[in-house]
Amino acid sequence: MRIGFIGLGSMGKGMATNLLKAGHQLLVWNRSQEAVESLVKQGAIATRHPTEAFVADVVISMLADDTVTRTVLIESGALASSKPGLIHLSMATLSVAFVREMAELHASAGVELIAAPVFGRNDLAESGMLNIVVAGPQGAIAKVQPLLDVLGQKTWPMGEDPVSAxxxxxxxxxxxxxxxxxxxxxxxxxxxxxxxxxxxxxxxxxxxxxxxxxxxxxxxxxxxxxxxxxxxxxxxxxxxxxxxxxxxxxxxxxxxxxxxxxxxxxxxxxxxxxxxxxxxxxxxxxxxxxx
Known part of the structure; x- marks a missing residue:
């Protein structure tokens, strides 16, 4: 599967590495280029702008907070540029209000949003032993379940509304x-x-x-x-x-x-x-x- 991965911090880097090891093609973007270069050495493809990661089949974002997520995904035009039918796995800890806003923006763009915040420190991210809570369209969750199985030891379903997760x-x-x-x-x-x-x-x-x-x-x-x-x-x-x-x-x-x-x-x-x-x-x- 071709995956766009945005956000290669202490958690995201380990998660992206596990997806590469599982044989997936990764288009990676990060504000700091050091993390990008490390992933490129392992077979990832670097992107110059977040919009380039949104040409994938699935986009995973692991960004610090609401402000960074808004800047990188929305104000950059990345979400608006995405093709209808794209699945976005938002795996960071974001506010209830912002996730609700994101759900509306994704619906307008024809993109399926899954909130999938993770539980565990960076050592569990590196070992693929995170616990992952998921909420969103059930058909979309079924499609990305193989990715969630790579990233975590267990997925905990919480229904259709991303706010629940x-x-x-x-x-x-x-x-x-x-x-x-x-x-x-x-x-x-x-x-x-x-x-x-x-x-x-x-x-x-x-x-x-x-x-x-x-x-x-x-x-x-x-x-x-x-x-x-x-x-x-x-x-x-x-x-x-x-x-x-x-x-x-x-x-x-x-x-x-x-x-x-x-x-x-x-x-x-x-x-x-x-x-x-x-x-x-x-x-x-x-x-x-x-x-």
């Missing part, structure tokens, strides 16, 4: 960030009474919280490991903001999300925006006056 991604990212903050606070409390961080992590991940979120971030917080970000504080701030915005029109109060936003905003203001999300838990320990 978008809001599920936003809600669960809010839960993940909440778990990291709670882990850091609980670790600070137990540490203040002499409990070793490693003992704390071993206990919670072996009993009440035996889940990837705690198993990945608990040890990182215990080791004060904040570099080598797979998911940055800046992106965490973006996602919590998306949750708060999604809650407003439906009058859904999210009080803890407001606390998370303020903590993340403080960290970003202090120059820690590119640190790993584990830094949120580390900050909770440091707020207690402990190292």
């Amino acid at each position: 978008s809001v599920l991604k936003i809600a669960t990212n809010m839960m993940l960030i909440s778990a990291i903050e709670a882990t850091g606070e609980a670790m600070a409390l137990s540490q203040s009474y002499g409990v070793a961080n490693n003992d704390f992590v071993d206990f919670i991940t072996g009993t009440l919280f035996s889940a990837p979120a705690y198993k990945v971030y608990g040890p990182k917080i215990a080791r004060r490991e904040t570099e080598g970000a797979g998911f940055t504080l800046r992106l965490g701030l973006k996602d919590v903001g998306l949750a708060l915005k999604a809650g407003e029109p439906n009058h859904v109060p999210l009080p803890f999300a407001s606390v998370l936003r303020d903590n993340l905003l403080d960290a970003v203001a202090l120059g820690q925006g590119e640190n790993d999300l584990a830094a949120l838990g580390v900050r909770a320990i440091k707020r207690s006056g402990q190292e």
